[in-house]
Every structure is written in C-alpha cells, then in structure tokens.
Amino acid sequence: MRAVVIGAGLAGLTAAADLTTAGVQTTVLEARDRVGGRTHGIEVAPGAWADAGAAYLGDRHTQLHKLMAGLGLTATPTTMGGRSRFALRDGEDTRAGRFPPLNAVALGELFDLLHDLTAKVRSDAPWRTPDAAALDAVTAEQWAEVNLRHPDARLFFPLFLGEMMAADPARVSVLHMATYLRSGGGLRYLNAFEGGAQQDRVLGGAHRIAERLAEQLGARIRLNRPVRAIHQDGGRVSVHTDSGRTYQVDVVVVAVPPLLAQSIDYHPGLPAPRATAATGRGCAVKVQLVYRTPYWREQGLSGWSVSATGPLLSTVDDSPPGGRAGVLTGFVTGAEAYRFAALDPATREAEVLHQVSELFPRLPRPTAVHVNDWVNEPYSKGCYAALFGPGDWLRLGPHLSTPYGRVHWAGTETSTEFFGLMEGAVRSGHRVATEILSGYETAGGTP
Numbered sequence: 483m484r485a486v487v488i489g490a491g492l493a494g495l496t497a498a499a500d501l502t503t504a505g506v507q508t509t510v511l512e513a514r515d516r517v518g519g520r521t522h523g524i525e526v527a528p529g530a531w532a533d534a535g536a537a538y539l540g541d542r543h544t545q546l547h548k549l550m551a552g553l554g555l556t557a558t559p560t561t562m563g564g565r566s567r568f569a570l571r572d573g574e575d576t577r578a579g580r581f582p583p584l585n586a587v588a589l590g591e592l593f594d595l596l597h598d599l600t601a602k603v604r605s606d607a608p609w610r611t612p613d614a615a616a617l618d619a620v621t622a623e624q625w626a627e628v629n630l631r632h633p634d635a636r637l638f639f640p641l642f643l644g645e646m647m648a649a650d651p652a653r654v655s656v657l658h659m660a661t662y663l664r665s666g667g668g669l670r671y672l673n674a675f676e677g678g679a680q681q682d683r684v685l686g687g688a689h690r691i692a693e694r695l696a697e698q699l700g701a702r703i704r705l706n707r708p709v710r711a712i713h714q715d716g717g718r719v720s721v722h723t724d725s726g727r728t729y730q731v732d733v734v735v736v737a738v739p740p741l742l743a744q745s746i747d748y749h750p751g752l753p754a755p756r757a758t759a760a761t762g763r764g765c766a767v768k769v770q771l772v773y774r775t776p777y778w779r780e781q782g783l784s785g786w787s788v789s790a791t792g793p794l795l796s797t798v799d800d801s802p803p804g805g806r807a808g809v810l811t812g813f814v815t816g817a818e819a820y821r822f823a824a825l826d827p828a829t830r831e832a833e834v835l836h837q838v839s840e841l842f843p844r845l846p847r848p849t850a851v852h853v854n855d856w857v858n859e860p861y862s863k864g865c866y867a868a869l870f871g872p873g874d875w876l877r878l879g880p881h882l883s884t885p886y887g888r889v890h891w892a893g894t895e896t897s898t899e900f901f902g903l904m905e906g907a908v909r910s911g912h913r914v915a916t917e918i919l920s921g922y923e924t925a926g927g928t929p
C-alpha cells in the first residue's frame with residue numbers, strides 16, 4: 483500500500499511512523515522548510531533552546547511521554563519557585579503563589595461555573611452533550627456578560643481563557659470553551675504547573691520530538707511541498723502540490739489544522755466542511771526575552787506575572803536548564819494578540835520592553851527579543867489550536883475524524899482527547915494509522 487501524509491507536525495509524523503513500521507510505503511508532504519509545525523525551537527545560547535511554540539506537558543500526556551521515551555527524549559520540570567508579579571488594577575503587586583490579588587470569592591465562583599459547564603460536556607462526542615445546541619449558539623463573551631457579576635471575575639475571565647486556550651471569548655462558543663477544558667483534563671489540571679499540564683518541558687525543546695521522528699523517516703519526508711488539491715478517482719487518490727508535483731497513492735492522511743484543511747481543493751467536493759466562517763485562528767503571539775542568566779530568581783521572583791493591560795498578559799520562566807541563559811517567555815493572547823500582531827516589529831519590541839521594565843524593574847536589558855506571531859503564520863493560521871465559533875461543534879464535530887473515501891484525518895483538532903495539545907496530536911496520529919491499517923486489512927489488502 484502507498485500513502486501520502488500531508489503535514490509534518492506531531493500528528494502527521496506519528497501517523498507516518500506507524501504506517502512505515504507496518505510496511506506501508508509512506509511519503510510525508512510538508513509545506514514549510516522544517517518539520518514540527520506548531521512546535522518550534524529557537525537557540526537562545528549555543529546549544530540551549532527555548533520553545534517558540536508548544537512547550538508544556540504533564541503526567542496525563544501518556545502517549546507523548548511514550549513517544550519521547552522511544553526517541554530517547556526526557557522531560558525537565560518547569561521552574562516555578564519565588565514570588566509572582568501582578569498588574570491587574572492600578573500599579574503592580576508582588577505576592578507568593580499564582581493566585582491573583584483579586585476577590586477570591588468572585589474568582590472561586592467563576593471557577594465553579596466553569597467547572598459545572600465542563601462537567602456537562604460529553605467528552606467523546608461534544609456535539610451530543612445535553613443542551614449542545616444552546617451551548618454552541620452563544621459565545622463565551624455573551625455567557626460572561628450574563629453569568630459574571632463581580633468586576634474581578636469579568637476582568638480575570640478573558641485573561642484566563644487567553645492563557646488556557648489562546649482564545650478571545652468573543653470568538654468561541656461556550657461549547658468549545660467547555661470542550662477544550664474538559665478534553666485537556668479539566669480546569670485544575672490544565673491550569674496547574676506541579677501535578678498539572680504545565681509540569682514539564684521537553685529537555686532540549688519540544689521541536690526535538692519532530693526532529694527525531696523525521697530522522698527515522700529520512701527521505702520519506704519532502705519539505706517545501708504545500709498541497710493544494712486532492713483528487714479521488716476509483717480506487718486511487720492523487721495529491722497535487724503547489725509546485726505542480728502529483729503523487730498517486732492508495733490512501734491519504736490530511737494532518738493539518740482545520741482552516742488549512744478547508745483551503746485544500748477536493749475532487750469530488752467534501753461532504754462536510756473542515757472549518758466554517760465562524761472558525762477562528764487561535765490567538766497567541768509568544769515572546770522570548772533572553773538574558774545572560776535568570777536574574778529575577780536572584781530577586782526572589784519566579785518570572786511568573788499576570789497583567790490586564792498587555793501586551794504580555796502573562797510571563798513565565800522558560801530558562802533552559804544548566805544556567806546557559808535566562809529566558810522570560812511572554813504570552814500575548816486573546817483579543818490583544820490580534821492588536822499586537824498587527825504592529826510593526828519595532829513597535830512590538832518597544833511595547834514589550836516598556837512593559838517588562840515596569841513588571842521587573844531591576845532586570846537589565848535583554849540580549850535578544852524573539853517574537854513569534856502564530857496568528858499570521860500561513861501554515862498554522864493561529865495557535866494553540868483552531869477556535870470553534872458558534873455552531874462549529876454541531877456542524878464540524880461529527881465529521882472531524884470520519885474518513886472521506888480514501889482520505890483520512892489527523893491533527894490535534896481531530897482528537898476529542900487533549901484537543902489542541904501535543905498529546906491530542908500524537909493520539910490522532912496513532913488513531914489514524916490504526917484506522918487505515920485495520921480498514922485495509924479487513925478489505926483483504928496488505929499494507
């Protein structure tokens with residue numbers, strides 16, 4: 483059997499590795515000049531890397547841990563000792579822990595409401611959740627207007643949603659918000675560092691996972707091959723790239739984000755869309771400020787901060803282990819990411835430096851500032867993941883992983899487990915390979 487996998491992110495590479503192991507002649511077509519997709523490393527000092535894309539993982543990310551172990555990669559704990567900085571009302575505040583200096587009862591009520599919503603979702607099929615139509619009809623912003631009375635809850639809610647799922651509350655349905663939180667292990671797990679989804683990072687950078695998989699797959703991976711069209715005719719499929727190349731195969735895996743899967747030309751046309759006009763780009767810009775050493779630790783600070791004004795709505799210590807550099811990573815998320823992404827590079831850097839000088843006044847000037855604008859990345863179209871707007875879960879949900887003839891689907895957005903995360907991508911890759919291998923075996927074919 484011959485297969486083409488479109489997309490060399492974690493989902494596509496996992497699928498390609500499984501298919502290759504089973505004896506399928508596999509080619510991976512990747513649009514960029516690198517593998518890894520939404521994982522991407524930047525070298526912040528010789529041999530020391532920081533994650534410009536995905537970074538964190540936790541114990542429940544079992545398939546990711548298993549994959550890493552097989553590739554000889556290990557996890558390293560996230561650093562979180564010291565006090566946090568907050569700029570939520572007038573002026574700044576320094577305090578122990580990550581709980582913001584806002585009304586604790588109001589925030590507790592917000593989390594209770596979110597917990598109740600999350601508990602309602604049918605995790606295997608969110609579109610079959612009781613009240614799914616009602617939950618999918620309103621945006622998280624409309625929900626907040628009705629349900630959040632206290633000004634502190636109203637202030638904190640968009641910051642929380644931005645940090646958790648890189649979402650602007652105005653762009654996602656309540657069903658999407660609840661599904662994302664549920665599929666990631668619930669509010670507490672997703673939000674936590676120790677014991678939670680941010681407990682660890684990949685030693686050497688998350689991009690290493692894709693690079694190691696790519697080493698194993700070797701010449702099966704073709705870079706700079708954006709796919710434009712997929713034609714199905716009888717028992718064969720042909721895949722057409724931008725540069726005019728055609729690949730004739732038995733089966734295709736599309737492992738790209740929904741907005742990009744939707745922009746491929748299908749003949750015959752898709753029976754159900756992969757994205758709609760309501761589907762949005764995940765809104766995050768990740769900023770890395772590089773220092774000779776993590777100076778904030780000497781000042782008793784963790785590097786963690788939360789601000790209401792932006793551009794950096796939160797910062798975290800992402801310094802590589804071994805003391806070779808200090809890295810303060812800032813997240814510009816939610817509606818602020820759209821504004822920030824539209825600025826010219828010099829203005830972005832000036833805004834970031836000004837804000838950091840107020841949040842961490844005793845830090846020297848960074849030696850480098852890296853800005854990764856995922857909102858406008860043509861081959862990601864947003865991150866951490868696609869944002870499903872009103873109506874999307876009901877319309878797209880039932881078809882996300884349903885094969886269309888010989889075309890199969892993978893990618894973190896096709897996984898109801900850990901949707902939007904690296905773990906979801908890896909699980910989707912294994913799922914699609916099993917689906918292909920079992921489907922074609924029962925049809926009497928051999929891989």
Ligand SMILES: Cc1cc2nc3c(=O)[nH]c(=O)nc-3n(C[C@H](O)[C@H](O)[C@H](O)COP(=O)(O)OP(=O)(O)OC[C@H]3O[C@@H](n4cnc5c(N)ncnc54)[C@H](O)[C@@H]3O)c2cc1C
Nearest residue numbers: 489491492493513519520536537538709865893894902904
């Ligand atoms: C800033 C940021 C922070 C994140 N933080 C975390 C985190 O801490 N923990 C976590 O678990 N996850 C995090 N994520 C999400 C995580 O990166 C993704 O869930 C995961 O990497 C998605 O993998 P994928 O294979 O499904 O898709 P992708 O990584 O997007 O891979 C798709 C691939 O397809 C290629 N492609 C697209 N269109 C075409 C085409 N037409 N033809 C050929 N190739 C094409 C792309 O170039 C890409 O390489 C983060 C993401 C970002 C960007």
